[in-house]
Amino acid sequence: xxxxxxxxxxxxxxxxxxxxxxxxxxLLEDTNxxxxxxxxxxxxxxxxxxxxxxxxxxxxxxMYYLHVIKGxxxxxxxxSVSYNRFxxxxxxxxxxxxxxxxxQGKTATGIYFVDSTILRVCHEKRASQNRVFKGLAxxxxxxxxxxxxxxxxxxxxxxxxxxxxxxxxxxTDDRVVLPKMAExxxxxxxxxxxxxxxxxxxQLYEKGLQLITKIRKNMKNKLVLMIDKILxxxxxxxxxxxxxxxxxxxxxxxxxxxxxxxKPSAVRVTQRYVP
Numbered sequence: 001x002x003x004x005x006x007x008x009x010x011x012x013x014x015x016x017x018x019x020x021x022x023x024x025x026x027l028l029e030d031t032n033x034x035x036x037x038x039x040x041x042x043x044x045x046x047x048x049x050x051x052x053x054x055x056x057x058x059x060x061x062x063m064y065y066l067h068v069i070k071g072x073x074x075x076x077x078x079x080s081v082s083y084n085r086f087x088x089x090x091x092x093x094x095x096x097x098x099x100x101x102x103x104q105g106k107t108a109t110g111i112y113f114v115d116s117t118i119l120r121v122c123h124e125k126r127a128s129q130n131r132v133f134k135g136l137a138x139x140x141x142x143x144x145x146x147x148x149x150x151x152x153x154x155x156x157x158x159x160x161x162x163x164x165x166x167x168x169x170x171x172t173d174d175r176v177v178l179p180k181m182a183e184x185x186x187x188x189x190x191x192x193x194x195x196x197x198x199x200x201x202x203q204l205y206e207k208g209l210q211l212i213t214k215i216r217k218n219m220k221n222k223l224v225l226m227i228d229k230i231l232x233x234x235x236x237x238x239x240x241x242x243x244x245x246x247x248x249x250x251x252x253x254x255x256x257x258x259x260x261x262x263k264p265s266a267v268r269v270t271q272r273y274v275p
Contacts, residue, residue, distance in 0.1 A: 005052055005076060012051075013044040015100055023096070039089055040079040046086070046093045047100070049077070104162075110187030111158040114195065116174050118142050119167070121149040140170035153177050155189070175200050185209050 058064035122130050127148040139148045155164040164181040174194045186208035201211045
């Protein structure tokens, strides 16, 4: 018996039982006549499968679904639909999944770490042939070279809990999204040299959040408190220990990606956030 899977389903199902009735009550009625046959699988089951997939070592979701969900785990999902039907159902759980992430408890410790990583959707040489993310994904350059896709921004506290996340276009500057992500945080936030900006520092400082970064080689030295120096030194440790958990999954690696590997990005974040 997989107690981790059962525990995850119970948490998600309890959340859906509270959210879905309220959500359906405020939705506008669709006047277009169309076939609306209810799915054999519940929203809770679909969300559980999408999240639990990222706890496996599979890189290809289709292989995971056919060999695991329809194979060794079929007893947990007796009403599982075909793979093609499941792919059609996946977009319906994106908003509930985002609400689920936002509803999870967060501890305001006063010390936070911010970083970003790339989300490659295909090889940059095949960008013009990509139809799934046409008009959404952009081509940009990171420290690892050129890529075509998106950028994921994450803030965690010093206990490794996810505080905020945001997906943006690949060309978006890290400093642009930080104020919105950190609007409810106070204390100190540590980032890399990509967040250096006096304007950003002043903007966050007015809201009670101090931005701490290392200086570039061509910048003058500044007087820094000893505690801030310690936090900067520990940023590398925290990044490997905490941010690394979110970025180290095979789905987040800088590699050639296949279409089946890239599904709603919120799912990838959730798999490291749910116990």
